[in-house]
Amino acid sequence: MTKGNGSNESATTERGQMVLVAAIFVAISLIPIVFAYLQLGYNDDVEVSSEHAEPVANAKQLLEHAIHRTGTNVSTRNEWNRRNNTVINVRNRLQPHITALERSQIEKGTVYHVTYNDSAAAAWAVTHCPSGPARQFGPCKNNRGVVVQNRIGETHVLVVALDVRITTEQSRIETTVLIKAEW
Numbered sequence: 001m002t003k004g005n006g007s008n009e010s011a012t013t014e015r016g017q018m019v020l021v022a023a024i025f026v027a028i029s030l031i032p033i034v035f036a037y038l039q040l041g042y043n044d045d046v047e048v049s050s051e052h053a054e055p056v057a058n059a060k061q062l063l064e065h066a067i068h069r070t071g072t073n074v075s076t077r078n079e080w081n082r083r084n085n086t087v088i089n090v091r092n093r094l095q096p097h098i099t100a101l102e103r104s105q106i107e108k109g110t111v112y113h114v115t116y117n118d119s120a121a122a123a124w125a126v127t128h129c130p131s132g133p134a135r136q137f138g139p140c141k142n143n144r145g146v147v148v149q150n151r152i153g154e155t156h157v158l159v160v161a162l163d164v165r166i167t168t169e170q171s172r173i174e175t176t177v178l179i180k181a182e183w
Helices: 001-041 042-049 052-074 078-103 118-128
Strands: 112-115 138-142 148-151 153-167 171-181
Touching: 001 153, 052 078, 052 112, 052 118, 052 153, 052 171, 078 112, 078 138, 078 153, 118 138, 118 148, 118 171
Parallel strands: none
Antiparallel strands: 112 153, 138 148, 148 153, 153 171
């Protein structure tokens, strides 16, 4: 009987050794896969997909704040026939904010370039300002990217249309931003 048990133990030991060798082989085979996974950088891939959203959102937020701050300082009491003065005043007051945005991220490799979009402002005026005899206010006019409206003989700024070009090390983004000036 002792011979039978010894042979069983030997077979079990050999089987255990085979399982151990197979486990080591599988573990060694997985090492290159683990290194490849770590080098792919899946977190960076997620960030790349949101890469465009952050600079655009930053630009839009800064420009919205600038336009609202500017609006509180711009007199809307200019007569309609002097609307060009209002537009000049708006653009002059926005310029320091635009310059600040354009310089804000240069050291991080992001360059902003902002220009007024005359055609987007004109299109907005056509679609958002009612026409005809039943309208409540006077006509809307686009003046170099700034939409103004005649309200009881006074000039009111409605929208500022801006093109924003953002250049980073990885990409170039161009977008048009229409910001309502609720003054």
